[in-house]
Amino acid sequence: MALIVTKPALNVRDELNSLKGQHKNAWGPCFSARRTTSQTISSNVWTKAALDLEEFDTANCYDATTYRFTPNVAGLYQVNGASFVGVNGSAICIYKNGLEYKTTGWGGGQTNNISGLVYLNGSSDYIELYIYGTTTSTTVTNYAFFFDAHFVRGA
Amino acid sequence: MTLYEKILSLHEDLTSDDFGPLGTIKLQNDSNGFGDYIAKWEHPTLERPTEEQLNAVEE
Numbered sequence: 324m325a326l327i328v329t330k331p332a333l334n335v336r337d338e339l340n341s342l343k344g345q346h347k348n349a350w351g352p353c354f355s356a357r358r359t360t361s362q363t364i365s366s367n368v369w370t371k372a373a374l375d376l377e378e379f380d381t382a383n384c385y386d387a388t389t390y391r392f393t394p395n396v397a398g399l400y401q402v403n404g405a406s407f408v409g410v411n412g413s414a415i416c417i418y419k420n421g422l423e424y425k426t427t428g429w430g431g432g433q434t435n436n437i438s439g440l441v442y443l444n445g446s447s448d449y450i451e452l453y454i455y456g457t458t459t460s461t462t463v464t465n466y467a468f469f470f471d472a473h474f475v476r477g478a
Numbered sequence: 479m480t481l482y483e484k485i486l487s488l489h490e491d492l493t494s495d496d497f498g499p500l501g502t503i504k505l506q507n508d509s510n511g512f513g514d515y516i517a518k519w520e521h522p523t524l525e526r527p528t529e530e531q532l533n534a535v536e537e
Contacts (some may be wrong), residue, residue, distance in 0.1 A: 364507070367482040367497040369517070371509040390509060414499045429499045453506075457494045 351396035351474025352382035358465040364408075364456060369416065369423075372406065372452040372463075374470050390451055392470075397445030398477040404452045405436045407467040412457035417441065419450050428455070434467060442478065481505055481514040484535040488527050496521065 356374035364370040375387050384394045394400065406415050414428030415435035428435035441450055452470040454463060479487075482505060486492055496503050504518035519526035 365480045365482065365505075365514055367494055368480075368505040368507050368514045370507040373509040412494065412498070416499070426499050455499070457498070 350381075351398055351400075351477075352380075352384045352394040353471070353473030354378075354380040354385040354392060355469065355471035356380075356385055356387065356390070357469040358463075361465050362463045362468070364454060364461050364463060366456060366458050366461065369453045369455050371418075372404070372454050372468070372470055374452070374468070378471075390470075391449045392451070392472055393447075393449040394443050394472075394474065395445055396474055396477070397443065399440050399442055399475045400450075400472045401438070401475050402441050402450060402470075402472040403436075403438045404470045405434070405467050406452075406454045407434045407464050408454060408456040408461050409433055409464065410456050410458035410461050413461075414455040416453045416455070417450055418453055419443075420448060421451075423453075424450070440475065441472075444478075479535065481516070481532070484532050485516075485527060487535050488531060489524050492521075492524070 355378040357376050357378060358374050359376045362373050371390055373390055377385055377387055382395055385392045402417055404415055410433060413433060413435055414426060415437045416426040417424045417437060417439060419441060425437060425439045427437045495501055497505060502520040505514055506517035507514045
């Protein structure tokens with residue numbers, strides 16, 4: 324005897340749209356900011372990266388006047404930053420809620436990159452990027468100078 | 479004269495290492511127009527300079 328199995332008709336388009344919707348709901352804020360001109364910093368002073376040009380900011384969570392990212396969804400965020408200070412002896416740091424959180428650099432490098440995961444509570448937590456150089460009035464060039472972050476997963 | 483230079487003139491023994499990522503002193507500028515300030519002073523022997531001392535340093 325032959326076994327006949329019937330499947331319900333699958334509307335592929337509906338399924339795809341449903342998945343897209345789920346993914347879209349799973350996405351959180353992301354942004355990328357850079358600088359329109361170079362930034363001058365004082366020697367041996369941790370200075371907030373004044374990144375005033377938003378390349379994108381999907382949920383309006385980056386403030387280009389305070390240079391602060393305050394996402395409105397709680398979770399883990401992949402955060403990246405880079406700076407080219409142009410002097411030996413420089414560093415870069417992610418600040419969370421106004422305090423040093425993750426730092427790289429120092430020593431002989433002129434270019435610094437930082438990348439790390441940061442938990443943000445989706446309401447009051449914020450992050451900023453700070454840079455450091457050992458030479459007076461160091462000019463940070465606007466190329467290789469950026470700050471971005473994206474939502475990875477909920478808490 | 480920068481804040482860093484003023485502090486160095488008051489405490490000649492300090493070097494840039496004292497202000498770096500592993501140092502005990504942190505100077506900071508929040509890019510808000512208020513300039514440089516001392517955010518942390520945890521030096522084991524030297525006292526944090528007062529505003530009066532810093533202002534008295536000749537430009």
